[in-house]
Amino acid sequence: MNPSAALSAFQARLKSTQILCTTDDMAPFLCDWRKRYFGNALAVLLPSNTPELAEIVQICTEFGIALVPQGGNTGLCGGATPDQSGTQVVVSLKRMNQIRGLDIDNQTITVEAGCVLQTIQEAAAAQDLLFPLSLGAEGSCCIGGNLATNAGGTNVLRYGNARDLCLGLEVVTAQGKIWNGLRGLRKDNTGYDLRDLFIGSEGTLGIITAAVLKLYPMPVCQWTSLVATPSIPATIQLLNLFKQKATTLLTGFEMMTAESLALTEKQFPQMRNPLGENPPFTVLIEFSDHESEAHARNLVESILAEALELGIASNAIIASSIAQANTFWQMREHITLAQAQEGANLKHDITIPLSALDNFISATDAVLRAKYPQVRIINFGHLGDGNLHYNVAAPVGTDSAIFNQANETSVHDIIYGMVEKFGGSISAEHGIGQLKLHDLRAHKGAIAHDLMATIKTALDPLNILNPNKVLPTNAN
Numbered sequence: 001m002n003p004s005a006a007l008s009a010f011q012a013r014l015k016s017t018q019i020l021c022t023t024d025d026m027a028p029f030l031c032d033w034r035k036r037y038f039g040n041a042l043a044v045l046l047p048s049n050t051p052e053l054a055e056i057v058q059i060c061t062e063f064g065i066a067l068v069p070q071g072g073n074t075g076l077c078g079g080a081t082p083d084q085s086g087t088q089v090v091v092s093l094k095r096m097n098q099i100r101g102l103d104i105d106n107q108t109i110t111v112e113a114g115c116v117l118q119t120i121q122e123a124a125a126a127q128d129l130l131f132p133l134s135l136g137a138e139g140s141c142c143i144g145g146n147l148a149t150n151a152g153g154t155n156v157l158r159y160g161n162a163r164d165l166c167l168g169l170e171v172v173t174a175q176g177k178i179w180n181g182l183r184g185l186r187k188d189n190t191g192y193d194l195r196d197l198f199i200g201s202e203g204t205l206g207i208i209t210a211a212v213l214k215l216y217p218m219p220v221c222q223w224t225s226l227v228a229t230p231s232i233p234a235t236i237q238l239l240n241l242f243k244q245k246a247t248t249l250l251t252g253f254e255m256m257t258a259e260s261l262a263l264t265e266k267q268f269p270q271m272r273n274p275l276g277e278n279p280p281f282t283v284l285i286e287f288s289d290h291e292s293e294a295h296a297r298n299l300v301e302s303i304l305a306e307a308l309e310l311g312i313a314s315n316a317i318i319a320s321s322i323a324q325a326n327t328f329w330q331m332r333e334h335i336t337l338a339q340a341q342e343g344a345n346l347k348h349d350i351t352i353p354l355s356a357l358d359n360f361i362s363a364t365d366a367v368l369r370a371k372y373p374q375v376r377i378i379n380f381g382h383l384g385d386g387n388l389h390y391n392v393a394a395p396v397g398t399d400s401a402i403f404n405q406a407n408e409t410s411v412h413d414i415i416y417g418m419v420e421k422f423g424g425s426i427s428a429e430h431g432i433g434q435l436k437l438h439d440l441r442a443h444k445g446a447i448a449h450d451l452m453a454t455i456k457t458a459l460d461p462l463n464i465l466n467p468n469k470v471l472p473t474n475a476n
């Protein structure tokens with residue numbers, strides 16, 4: 001490894017404005033969104049196009065320098081934060097943010113990795129088309145990061161996750177070569193699917209520089225409602241009622257517990273639940289119709305009436321304007337922000353088969369409360385996908401940093417043990433990063449873990465792409 005020679009080579013290749021080296025300039029790139037991981041770096045590099053990025057990787061290969069790709073830096077597993085050695089470079093894709101083209105006939109858009117998700121949504125909307133990936137960080141996360149983490153979000157129920165929305169990729173390999181797989185094909189059975197290998201690999205197998213994404217017809221209207229439910233089984237019955245009656249018109253189904261909304265209201269007093277006192281569960285339902293407003297409204301009203309009659313819902317309110325629908329969504333999205341403001345908490349982004357969800361929650365709550373009686377359990381999530389954010393906050397009046405440091409491993413072990421028992425996954429949508437690095441082997445099993453390590457070694461034999469993320473360095 002020769003960091004000073006590498007730095008000279010970067011300086012010879014890039015403009016001075018594309019290399020950040022001072023502590024102040026680099027600071028925003030060296031810690032994660034949750035302020036949980038803090039790293040150091042040799043430099044932060046800001047390439048403006050794919051050939052430039054390929055040359056950066058070639059220099060890194062030559063001088064044995066590890067790279068950490070970074071998009072919007074909103075990831076929740078520390079995947080975009082360098083280690084503390086000060087020898088790695090952060091490669092920010094933010095300046096590679098062009099929309100290369102929008103194909104109306106093919107219903108695709110080709111974008112560079114640094115495009116902010118919201119910008120892509122807006123570009124599609126300008127052509128009356130929908131790019132359905134949507135999540136709380138959409139104003140700052142980048143599509144390269146979304147694909148690298150196979151992001152989920154609020155529309156997975158209808159449109160799938162980032163992987164399902166991507167047809168083609170352009171990638172810079174660990175050798176600094178450019179793989180052009182920017183095809184807008186919906187069928188392409190030509191051997192191993194390289195695209196799917198890079199999606200979800202969190203920058204450990206290649207650097208995504210551009211993508212071809214699927215677009216959909218824009219719905220003519222959306223109806224958003226908040227529904228109070230008494231229990232998890234009732235909430236799942238409500239989901240299935242909507243699936244049965246509304247089929248593909250159901251585009252969002254988000255569950256929030258009374259505890260998670262109480263915390264949101266504490267941190268953001270303007271975020272009051274329009275259903276009144278928080279019921280045990282508040283469900284946000286979004287319904288997108290391609291026919292007419294009247295058709296949608298009649299259908300939503302009739303399904304909600306049936307739910308009330310069946311006793312699986314106790315109250316419901318349909319947003320009367322786009323502004324009100326936005327406030328419903330803000331309530332949901334502010335839970336993550338409220339938790340961050342309240343103090344660090346122990347997050348678990350998990351999936352459980354819906355049929356096991358109720359038993360999972362009761363059993364896990366019981367084991368946790370037996371060991372930590374005063375702990376606060378903040379549950380919410382994309383219930384339509386079986387995705388639960390099962391987060392644990394220190395008891396009120398306790399220093400959260402001290403509590404988390406002392407109990408993190410034990411709390412993780414309890415929850416991940418229960419996830420295994422109930423047939424779930426320890427990462428639904430946020431990835432592995434460094435947060436779950438040491439939990440992966442036990443969860444995936446030795447064979448799957450070793451196959452992953454074999455792929456990593458084959459594609460990145462020098463281990464220069466985001467080392468010690470997803471797989472521990474010594475697993476290769």
Ligand SMILES: Cc1cc2nc3c(=O)[nH]c(=O)nc-3n(C[C@H](O)[C@H](O)[C@H](O)COP(=O)(O)OP(=O)(O)OC[C@H]3O[C@@H](n4cnc5c(N)ncnc54)[C@H](O)[C@@H]3O)c2cc1C
Pocket residue numbers: 033068069070071072073074075076078079080093113134135136137140141142143144145146147148149150151152153154202203204206207208209336337429430433466469
């Ligand atoms: C308020 C809030 C709400 C969120 N809600 C959701 C949600 O609903 N669903 C969800 O899935 N996530 C959610 N997230 C997590 C986060 O926004 C997503 O993981 C997002 O996809 C990360 O994109 P990014 O550009 O910020 O990536 P970064 O944080 O910059 O990077 C994430 C990982 O991808 C790698 N990477 C980044 N760019 C590239 C690239 N071009 N090529 C290769 N590797 C790359 C990084 O090395 C790192 O490992 C939320 C985060 C916040 C803060």
